[in-house]
Amino acid sequence: MSDSPPAHRRGRAFAEGVLSAAANELLNTGFDGFTIANVAEKAGVHVTSIYRRWRTKEQLVIDALLSSVEPTIPVPDTGSVRADLVELTLNLYASITSPQSKALLRLATMPLDFDRLDEARGRMVDDRSAAMEVVFERAVRRGEIGDTVDPRLALELLHSPIYSRVLITHEPVDDAFVTDLVDLALHGLAPDANTRTRPRIRGAASE
Amino acid sequence: MSDSPPAHRRGRAFAEGVLSAAANELLNTGFDGFTIANVAEKAGVHVTSIYRRWRTKEQLVIDALLSSVEPTIPVPDTGSVRADLVELTLNLYASITSPQSKALLRLATMPLDFDRLDEARGRMVDDRSAAMEVVFERAVRRGEIGDTVDPRLALELLHSPIYSRVLITHEPVDDAFVTDLVDLALHGLAPDANTRTRPRIRGAASE
Structure with a gap:
C-alpha cells in the first residue's frame, strides 16, 4: 500500500461512500434487512473491497452509524x-x-x-x-x-x-x-431546597 | 360462540398457550425472525385459529409481551x-x-x-x-x-x-x-440544598 496523498484520499473517499450508503441502507431497511451486497450496489463498489475493510455486517453497521453521529456536543459557557x-x-x-x-x-x-x-x-x-x-x-x-x-x-x-x-x-x-x-x-424535591419562586436566572452567578 | 364456562376456559387456555409460545419465540428469534407459523407449531394450534384472534404478527407480538410483563409495581409505604x-x-x-x-x-x-x-x-x-x-x-x-x-x-x-x-x-x-x-x-445540585452530611434517614419523618 502507498502512503501518497492521492491513495489516502482515494481510500477516504471509498470509506466515506461506503459508510454513507450503509447509513442510508440501515435507515431504509433496518438492521435485519441490511446486507453488504446492497450497500456495495448503492455505493458502486465491489462487495469484496467492502469485506476487505469491514469483516462483518455488524462492523460496517456500527461504523456507518458512528460516522453519521456527532461525537462531541458543544459546551456552553453562559455564566450561570x-x-x-x-x-x-x-x-x-x-x-x-x-x-x-x-x-x-x-x-x-x-x-x-x-x-x-x-x-x-x-x-x-x-x-x-x-x-x-x-x-x-x-x-x-x-x-x-x-x-x-x-x-x-x-x-x-x-x-x-x-x-x-x-x-x-x-x-x-x-x-x-x-x-x-x-x-x-x-x-431537588425537598422543601428546604424548594424556594419555588425562583427568578428566571440569567447571570445570577455570584461572580 | 357459547358463553358457558368450559368454552371460556378453553378460550383462555388457548390464548395463554399462544401468548406464551409467542413470547418465547420472540425472545429466541427477535422481531424480524418471528412468524405466526412457528408460534402455531410451538403452541400446537392451527395457524388460522391464531389469525382469527390476532390479525397481524405485530398485534400478536405486542400482546405476547404485554401478557408477560407485570403491569403494576408495588407502592412502598416505609414512613420516609x-x-x-x-x-x-x-x-x-x-x-x-x-x-x-x-x-x-x-x-x-x-x-x-x-x-x-x-x-x-x-x-x-x-x-x-x-x-x-x-x-x-x-x-x-x-x-x-x-x-x-x-x-x-x-x-x-x-x-x-x-x-x-x-x-x-x-x-x-x-x-x-x-x-x-x-x-x-x-x-439537588445547588449548595443551599446540599447539606451533604445527611443522616442515613430511616423514619426521619416529622410525624
Whole structure:
C-alpha cells in the first residue's frame, strides 16, 4: 500500500461512500434487512473491497452509524449553571435526534454483544461527562453548586429523561421541559431546597 | 360462540398457550425472525385459529409481551420519602429486567407505529405515575417534599436513569446507585440544598 496523498484520499473517499450508503441502507431497511451486497450496489463498489475493510455486517453497521453521529456536543459557557445546564441538555438532545443517531441508540438497545458498540457508547458517554465536568467546575467556582456532587451522576439524572423521551415515550423535548428538569435537578424535591419562586436566572452567578 | 364456562376456559387456555409460545419465540428469534407459523407449531394450534384472534404478527407480538410483563409495581409505604423513593425505584427496576420486559422496551424503541404499543406504554407510565403520586402525597403530608413538585416530572427525573442503564449502557443498578440517585433528586445540585452530611434517614419523618 502507498502512503501518497492521492491513495489516502482515494481510500477516504471509498470509506466515506461506503459508510454513507450503509447509513442510508440501515435507515431504509433496518438492521435485519441490511446486507453488504446492497450497500456495495448503492455505493458502486465491489462487495469484496467492502469485506476487505469491514469483516462483518455488524462492523460496517456500527461504523456507518458512528460516522453519521456527532461525537462531541458543544459546551456552553453562559455564566450561570442553570443556563449552562439547559443549553447542555438541549445540545445533547440536538445530537441524538437525527435519524442516524436514533438508529445508533436503538442498536445500542439490542441484545448484541459488539465490542465496537460498547466502545462507541463509552466514548460518547465520556464526551458528555467531560462536557458536564466543565460546566460543573465553573459552577463550583461560582459557588452555584456543591463540590461534592458527582458530575457523572448528575449527567445521568439530567440527561436520561431526554433519552427516555427520544427512545421510549416519543414525548416532545422543548425549552420549557428542559428548564423544568434542570430546576428540579438543581433544587431537588425537598422543601428546604424548594424556594419555588425562583427568578428566571440569567447571570445570577455570584461572580 | 357459547358463553358457558368450559368454552371460556378453553378460550383462555388457548390464548395463554399462544401468548406464551409467542413470547418465547420472540425472545429466541427477535422481531424480524418471528412468524405466526412457528408460534402455531410451538403452541400446537392451527395457524388460522391464531389469525382469527390476532390479525397481524405485530398485534400478536405486542400482546405476547404485554401478557408477560407485570403491569403494576408495588407502592412502598416505609414512613420516609427517601426510603419510599429508593424502594419504588428498585421495584421499577425489578419490573423491567425480565427478558420479556426488555424485549417490550426494545420494541418500544423501534420506529414502529402501533396504537396498541402506544396504549400499553401509556398504561405503564400511568401506573408508575400513580405509584409516584401516592408516595408524593404521603411525603407532602409529612412535610418531606414541597407540594409544588410535579410527580410526573419527578418520576421522569428519577426513573429515566434506570431505563438508560437497562437499555443503553447496561451498567448495574444496585442499592447504592439508586440511593445516590434518590439523594441527588431529593436535595439537588445547588449548595443551599446540599447539606451533604445527611443522616442515613430511616423514619426521619416529622410525624
